[in-house]
Amino acid sequence: MSQIRHVLGISGGKDSAALAIYMKQRYPTLDIDYYTCDTGKELDETYRLIDNLEVYLGKKIKELKAVQHPDENSFDFHLKLKGGYLPSSIIRWCTQKLKLEPFEQYVGTDPVVSYVGIRGDENREGYISKKSNIQSIFPFRKNIWSEDVIRKVLNIANIERLMDLYVSIDLEKKSQRFEELLMSPLERSFTMEQKLHLLLDSNVKDFNRLVFAFLKGTNYPLAHEQYFPLVENDEVLVRKDIFRILEESGVGVPAYYKLIDFEVNNQKGQYARSRSGCYFCFFQQRIEWVWLYEQHPEMFYKAMEYEKEGYTWGQNESLEDLIKPERIAQIKLEHLKKASGKQRTASPFLTDILDDAEEIGCAACFI
Amino acid sequence: MLTKYSPSVHIIRDKNREMTYIPTHNATQVAQIIWDSLQQGGRSFNLIGSFGTGKSAFLWAFEQSIRGQKHYFQFPFEKDSKIDFISCVGEYKSLKSYLQQQLNLEENATTQDILAEVYQRYHNLGKGDKVLFLLLDEFGKFLEYAAKNNPEEEIYFIQQLAEFCNNPNHNIVLLTTVHQSFEAYSSQLSAMQREEWRKVKGRFRDIAFNETVEQLLFLAAERMEQLDLGKPDKKAVQQMLQLHTGAKAFIFFSEIRAEQGLKLFPLDLFSANVITLALQRYGQNERSLFSFLENPDYTGLHGYRKRSNPFYNLSNVYDYLIFNFYSYLTSQANPDKAIWSSIKNALDKSENNWEKEVDNAKKIIKSIGLLQLFAQHGSNLDKIFWIKYAQVSLGIDDAENIIEELEKNQTIFYQRHNKRFILFEGTDVDIYSTLEAAGKQVEITDIATLVEKNYALEPIFAKSYYYKTGTPRLFEFKISNYPLEKLLPQGEIDGFINLVFNDKLSIKDIVKTSSAQQEAVLYGFYLNSKAIKELLFEIERTKKALRDVNQRDKVALKEFDGILTHQQSLLNHYILNNLYSNSANEICWVYEGQQIQINDKRTFNAKLSEICESIYDKAPHYKNELVNRHKLPAPIYTAKRNFLKALTANWGLENMGLDKDRFPPEKTIFITLLRENGLWPDSKNPAHPIEITDNSTFTALWKESNTFLHSTRKNRRRVSELTEIISKRPFKIKQGLIEFWLPTFLYIKRYDFALFQKGVFIPNINDEILELVNKYPQDYEVKAFDLEGIRLDIFNSYRLFLNQQETTQPTQQTFIETIKPFLIFFKGLPEYAKNTKRLSKEALAVRGAIANSTDPEKTFFEDFPLALGYSSKHLQSKREHLEQYAAKLQDAIREIRTSFDELLNRYEAFIQAEVIYESMPFTEYQVLFRERYKDLKKHLLLPHQKTFVQRLYSELDDRKAWLASLAQSLIGKNIESLRDEEEVLLYDKFKTIISDLDSLTNISQTDINEETESVFQLEIASFDDIQKKIVRLPKKKQTEINTLQAHLKAQLSADKTINIAALIQTLQDLMKKQNT
Structure with a gap:
């Protein structure tokens, strides 16, 4: 039985919907809680997608409300509170109030793994919760780990610890190249990004095993887990895969x-x-x-x-x-x-x- | 006595020969002119007459008469006069050297030596009257030679000779014969030289020597009298005379005398005219006429069938002409061929239509045919004429039936307007004279243009080169008067065959041009230009005649057409057959300044291949007939699209990502163009730089393309410049191949340069872009990255600044990767930060450089340094400069990034200083504001005040959001897009609204901190209005207030009431102002 909660937010977009389907297909044993934050200002198609997903997942998608009052629309309620001040790209209170806060409130202080549907062909981290009890995982990417985890793992101060782990844990295939890469210190002509890229190129699963082992000594939620199936994930999904998943599953692409x-x-x-x-x-x-x-x-x-x-x-x-x-x-x-x-x-x-x-x-x- | 008749006379050979000479009227006259002129001191004569008019015979007779051996002409010399002749017959050589030989002089004898020798001969005649005749027959030959060789010197010699003879102190007579006027020989000389010839011509007296038809007939009559040709029937001759006078068919013998008619017997007057004219036209004048008179065969005067022919009539003439001139008459060269063949057709037709009297019918047909040809216009040749003529001359008693029958079966018909019968199939156009007339209007000055007009010579394909290299090379013919120097093979054409027609140039001239020629040009110099020129004249005049003739006269048209075809095929023979003939007399080939031997078509073509190999030695070998050609065929377009798609989408993949079991054209191209030449990355080692295989024939092209790319390091160059280079020698790549090579090369090198379309940076090179580059290479520019030395350090300093990896070999991608954060940074800035001028000079310049960047390289190496006050040179001088520079750039970026926050800070500072009079954190002053207006009379608020108050109390707990929301309600727009000039406005409005709200608030002592603030409530009541105002001011301002107060007080008057009223009114004004 897992020590931690696994959650997946359904935004109403195609990528998170596809991720939910993908996780159910690929990791049926993971007990994932699905949630969605309703702004009350979505298009009908979004609500229909969520309905379809519920049918496919065979599980209720929990609706998180920013405002508990039944008569109040979340957005309008907050707008009123803001003195009618509409959000903008600079003052983006909407995401904060309508999405992140309800989510963080829903999670509370439990250690949680949150699955995020950023694709393999995107180069961004997104606007995610930075709370320490929430660990984001990106199953569609080659690198499933969040930036802060990587930063820690590849930190120059942790090279020795990493090498110890490399020697002690079971790896699929120990190669000299991988070892060399692991030992190469970061410098101006060898950035973290490049090191990560080369390590992943060399052996994704081994790298994931190493990171997972590394997390053991940290406060990350996954430190509580004995086993994390996504360590074995070496698939990379791009835009066209998303559409394929949605169509093949019968959930359909939002209109x-x-x-x-x-x-x-x-x-x-x-x-x-x-x-x-x-x-x-x-x-x-x-x-x-x-x-x-x-x-x-x-x-x-x-x-x-x-x-x-x-x-x-x-x-x-x-x-x-x-x-x-x-x-x-x-x-x-x-x-x-x-x-x-x-x-x-x-x-x-x-x-x-x-x-x-x-x-x-x-x-x-x-x- | 008559010895054998000779058709031509050679004055040297025949000097002592017995010959029959009949002095014609013309000859007698010419002799008289010479004699008279001699008496008057004339010494140099020039007899001009066409071929066969008897000039040589005249000279012979002249000499015989002078010497007194014969008496053809009367020259009354003194009895003891001493006379001698030097006789010369012209040859195509220098007159001077001819005379050297003739006079047995040394080869190096000078003009003076020659003249001295002539004089010596004269002198040797002894004392007393003496004359030395210098006869130069065929003088024209010398002139022809002179015109082409050394004209100045030759003509000068002739001048000296003539002047020598013209010396009236001695009697040396120069008598020359020519075919055409002296000047005609000089037509191809320069204006100066022609002037010289005219001058020399003036030294001679020209005497025309042309026998008229009349004279010829006279000659014939004289001769026939000597021949015993039977006795004339005087009555018949008389009838013939009448018939001749009535018919008006010929102008000659218009007043013919009976005895002449008798002398001509057995010729009738018509046949005599026709045979004379015919022999002038088809034969050689006098010479042919005498051949006719002497001819012993059955068609001639001596052999014709006298029994059935009372006279030697027209039908006999026809037979004679056909017998003796058959090949000419039926050849295309004969301008009258049409009528001759229509006579022939009419005769054939009569064979079928007639059983009896076929011979008589034929006679009539022949006669009608000949008169149709030769009788002049306006003659009267009606049925009565023919009946009569048939009776008198043809020996046909009842010709009327035959003529009617011939009319009936459409062999002949009567042309009413011409009053004559003509052959049905004939034409009334006189082909011969039409051509003559046309010829007068045609002049040939420029052979080349005409040859070109007549010749659509197809370009020649160099075969063996093609088999060897796969490149089709075409040589185009260029026809010109002079060897062409400026020739540049372009497009489909790879070389030229320059055919030069000019009889005044020598091979040397061609060799000279050819030596200087760098392009693939083979020069062909025609040595027989003159013959070609004559033929061209014929063609031109035939064309002219063809245009001029009545276009409905099908027969004449057909005839001229036939003539033209004949002439053109003859021209073909001259030009084309000679092209590949090995005869060195007809064409001389020159390449690279060397005369070369062409034996036949095959060696000619082999030579072209050889030329291609030497001129285009850097062209790659590429055997794909669909690609390696000037214009790609339509089906290959799809292949090209697929090729470019695969090239750009599947870089480095095996088989360029194409199905390994199938072979569409794009795959063949991939294999032969890329893989075989090493231009495709090894799938095992994809990062390895592309290098061409050692023995590839594309090596030179690859190198040249790289050189071009390298040359763009300093400045952009248009892609079309590369295509221009490789479309010329020594490459001359075919356009079809360029369309594959160019995109391939650019794509292979895509990381090493930036591509611009009309100055606009293209971040990604894909198949569509490559297609466009192919199509409009002039619109695209290439700029190779120049990152030598310090520039690389500068570049890396940006990368370091952006936390990007250092690079040693930046590529297009690295440039984009590096410039992008700057662009994203700029795009992500709030409007305010994008526009505000409240930045340092450097920050403004850096922001401008990013916003206006069009070329990453320029931005990095020119615009940024310039913005920060550095020059590239300066940066390069010291490493510390670079570090300072990087720091400055960072500062500038930070300044831009924080400019909006700075605005908010200023805004907040304003509020703290002007409203709450104290610095405190957001959370505290937010509370303070809320406290301040808790007793606000909300029902009295105006709408905009209401919004402001709502925002004051909103739940926004973020400083930035809260401040922004207040500002928005004041200025009606987001503070992010605030303009610099609106900042003051914002502060004004803020102050005003605070003051208004204060006035609407009931103040209690508890609300106020008396330590820091002074608060007054002011109420001014008048009859129509009550103005209320609360004034809150920080204690800090007390000094400022005191100063102003002292100042005001000093201005007050002595009248207390007035003072109060003035101050109240001032207060009223101020309050009003604040409210509006």
Whole structure:
């Protein structure tokens, strides 16, 4: 019987849903508690996905509420408390109040392993809880460990301890290369990232075994475990695997990811929403606002209501201005241009050229 | 006495020979002119007359007459006159050297020696009247030679000779014969030289020597009189005379005398005219006429069938011409061929249509045909004429039936407007004269242009080179008057065969141009340009005639067409057959300044291959006919797309990720272009740098491409510059192969350079980009990373700063990896931090460098150092500089990063200083504010005040969020996007709202800390308004207040009431202002 709790947050996004399915398929013995934090401002598709997942998992997904009062909507309640001050990318109280706090409250002081659905083709850690009794694990990545764990393991001061462990524990295949790598100290021309990368390349499972053994002497929740099946995990899952898992499992991809045709100035294009989370999320791109306006006008108008106080969701542009027909056409054309990839952005500036929109956002809301 | 008839006379050979000479009217006249001129002091004469007009015979007769041996011409010399002749016959050589030989002089004899010798001969004649004749027959040959060789010197000699003879003190007479005017020989000389010739020409008296048809007929009549050809029927001759006068078919003998008609017998007047004209046209004038007169065969005067022919009539003439000139008449060279063949066809047709009287019908057909050809316009050749002519000359009694029958079966028909019968199949266009007329309007000045016009010479493919290397190389023909110097093979064409047509150039000229030529150019110099030029003239005039002739006259068109075809095939023969002939007389081949031997087509082609091998020695061998060609065929486009896709997506994978059991074209290309040349990473050692295999034929191309890339270290260069280099010698890679090579090379080297499209940085090179680079190489620029020495250290200092691994060989990816954090940093900044000017000069410049970065390399090595006040050179000088620099960059970045926090700090400091008069932590002053307004009369609040108060009491427990939320309610926008100029506004509004709220608050003593604060409540009542105000001020400000108060007091008047009123009104104003 496990000493610790295993939890997995369902954000309503595709990645966390796929992770739940993956964990059930791959590690059916792990007793995982599923939870979701409802903001009350999600799209219908999100709720449907959660329903579908419950059916698939055969287990209730616990709904965490930021506000216990039955008549109060969590977001609106907090908004009222904030004196009507809407969240923004700088003052992001929404994630804090609606996602992280309910989660941390739900966990309490128990040692917990939290599974996070960051993919193998993403290079970020996300916005995760930093509480010491919560240890994040990333099953889709080659490196399943969180950055703080790696930092500790590969710390120069711990080389000796690591070498001792390397000698004493059972490893699949002891190789000179692995050993050499392990012993190489970090320096300017040999960063931690590179060391980690090479070690994982050399032998993922052995590296995981080593880390797991290392954790024994720490306060991390996994120190309490005798056995952790994910140590044996050497799979890397990328975007296309996520869609495959969702479709093959029958849970399905949330409808808002499906591309919808549109036409502008006799040109055909497609759009979709690229993220889960609140329908008025200030992280969404302009084309997603247009999508919302055209596909879910009622939600769009609700989002507009919030702007009454003079605040705008987007930077320097009100939703009212955004849905003027000529502006919509302009946004769509820009989107077409970007999507075609051929005629790159007209801007010669690297800030526009090396722009990766996918990297913004965070684990709590979108994964 | 008549000896044997000779068609031509050689004045030296025939000097002492017995010959029959009939002095024509023309000849007699010419002799008279010479004599008269001699008397007047003329000494140099030039007889001009066309071929066969009897010039040589005249000279012969002239000499005989002068010597007094014959008396053809009358020259009344004194009895004891001494006379001698020097006779010369022209040869194609220098006149000077000819005379040296002729006069038995040494080879190096000078002009003076020659003239002295001539004079010596004259002198040797002794005392008294003496004349020395210098006869130069065929003088034109010397002139032709002179025009082509050393024209100045030759013509000068001729001038000296003429001047020598023209000396009136002695009697040395120069008599020359030429075919055309003196000037005509100089047509190809320069203007200066032509002027010189004209001058020399003036030394001679020109005498035209041309026999007219009339004269020829006269000659014939004279001769026939001597021949015994039977007795004429005087009555018949008389009838013929009448018929001739009525028909007006020929202008000659318009006033013919009966005795002449008799003298011509057995020729009738028509046949006599026709045979003379025909012989002028098809034969050689006088010479052919005399051949005719002497001809013993059955078609001639001596052998024709006299019984059935009262005269030697037109049909006999036809037979004679066909018998003697058959090959010419039926050849395409004959401009009258159409009519001759239509006569022939008409005759054949009559064989079938006639049983009886076929011979008579044929006679009539032949006669009609000949008159159709030769009779002039305006003649009257109707049925009555023909009946009569048939009766008198053809010996046909009842010609009317035959003529009607011929009309009926459409062999002949009567052309009313021309009043003549013509052959049905014929044309009334006189082919011959049309061509003559056209010829007058055509001039050939530029052989090359015309040859080119007539020749679509297909480019030649170098076969053996292709089999060896797989590259198709085409040589294009270039036809010119001079060897072309500036020739650059481009596109499909790899070399040129320059055919030079110019009879004034020598092989030396070609050799000279060829020696300087660097491109693949083979020069072919035609030695028979002159013949080609003549033929071109024929072609041009035929074309002109073809254009001018009535386009509905199918026969004439067909005829001209036929002529043209014939001439063109002859030209083909001259030009093409010679092209590969081994005859050194016709064409001379020159390559790299060397004359070369071409034996046949095969060696010619082999030579082209040889040229390719030497000129394009750096071109790779690549045997793939679908790729190694100028233009890729459509099916290969898909293969190219797949190739580029696989190249970019499956780098380093075995077989480029393509199915190992299948062989689509892209895989073949992969194997032959990449794998076989070592240009694909070893799957076992993928990180190993790509190096071309040692013996690869692509080595030179690989090196050149690398050299190009290396050359872009200092400055960007367009990709098209590389394509230009490799599309030229010594590579001249075919466009099709370039379209594979270029993307392959760029992709292999993708880490070593930055790619820009019209100045815009391209972070990732994928198949689509490569396709575009192929398509628009001029739009793409390459810049190889220059990271030698200290630049690498600078670069690594950025990496260190970003906690990135040090690198020894930065690549495109490293550059992106390094610039990206800066870009992300910038993008993640709040609007305020992106725009504020409240930063140090350096921080502003660094922020600008990031925001405006277009090229990572430039940003790192130029913009950042510049922003921080360093030059690259400066950084390179000392290591400490680099460390200081890195620290400065870090400072600048920190300053930008914290600028928004700084704003919040200032904002908070303002609140503390101006509102709560004390520094304290957020949690404390938040409480303080809440306390301050707990007795606020909320129902009196305006909407914006209400929001502000809500935010004051909001549950936001984060300092930043709480402060931001207050600011937002005041300025109506997020503080993150605050502009610099709005910062003061924010503070003003904050102060105002606090003052307003204070006024709406009931103050109790407990709310106030009297130690730190002074509080006044002020109420000013007037009849229409009550103004209330609470003024809260920190005690700290007391000194400031005291100063102002003292100042105000000093201004007050003596009247207390006025003082109060003034102060109250001032207060009122101030309160109003604060409220608005």
